[in-house]
Amino acid sequence: MNNKIIIINGPNLNLLGEREQSQYGSITFEELREICSNKSKELGLVAEFYQSNIEGELVNLIQDSRKKFDGIIINAAAFTHTSVAIRDALNVFKKPIIEIHISNIYKREEFRHKSLISDVVTGGIFGLGADGYILAIISMQKLLKNENR
Numbered sequence: 001m002n003n004k005i006i007i008i009n010g011p012n013l014n015l016l017g018e019r020e021q022s023q024y025g026s027i028t029f030e031e032l033r034e035i036c037s038n039k040s041k042e043l044g045l046v047a048e049f050y051q052s053n054i055e056g057e058l059v060n061l062i063q064d065s066r067k068k069f070d071g072i073i074i075n076a077a078a079f080t081h082t083s084v085a086i087r088d089a090l091n092v093f094k095k096p097i098i099e100i101h102i103s104n105i106y107k108r109e110e111f112r113h114k115s116l117i118s119d120v121v122t123g124g125i126f127g128l129g130a131d132g133y134i135l136a137i138i139s140m141q142k143l144l145k146n147e148n149r
């Protein structure tokens with residue numbers, strides 16, 4: 001059976017293509033959804049793609065994901081740096097989680113240098129642009145198939 005994954009996006013990522021292109025490039029949110037969907041299909045994964053600006057919605061979604069998905073790829077966006085609630089929800093998900101950031105958060109303002117979720121996830125990717133999502137999908141497939149080296 002195909003593994004099911006969810007790709008979760010936090011606040012303001014719906015504005016990709018419009019916001020701070022110097023950090024996030026010109027790809028739109030819809031284009032990102034499309035490349036993630038294509039890559040997932042190519043690798044035999046069933047992927048859902050989700051975005052919310054609301055912290056509690058993301059917490060509910062992560063909680064519900066326990067029963068529905070085999071892995072989570074998450075760009076928690078600004079909540080990465082602030083949300084104990086998202087961290088705690090992720091900590092209950094006992095399957096692979098990959099943290100992704102489009103920009104290099106360590107090259108930016110100091111408040112972005114701290115991620116509250118990095119130590120409760122399996123691994124992370126940052127600073128590689130939207131391609132980071134593709135790399136995360138490839139890694140997730142390997143983790144789920146126990147083929148990661």
Ligand code: DQA
Pocket residue numbers: 011012013075076077078079080100101102103104105112
């Ligand atoms: C981001 C980095 C965060 O600091 C920022 O708040 C975002 C996007 C990234 O993908 O580079 O909204 O997670």
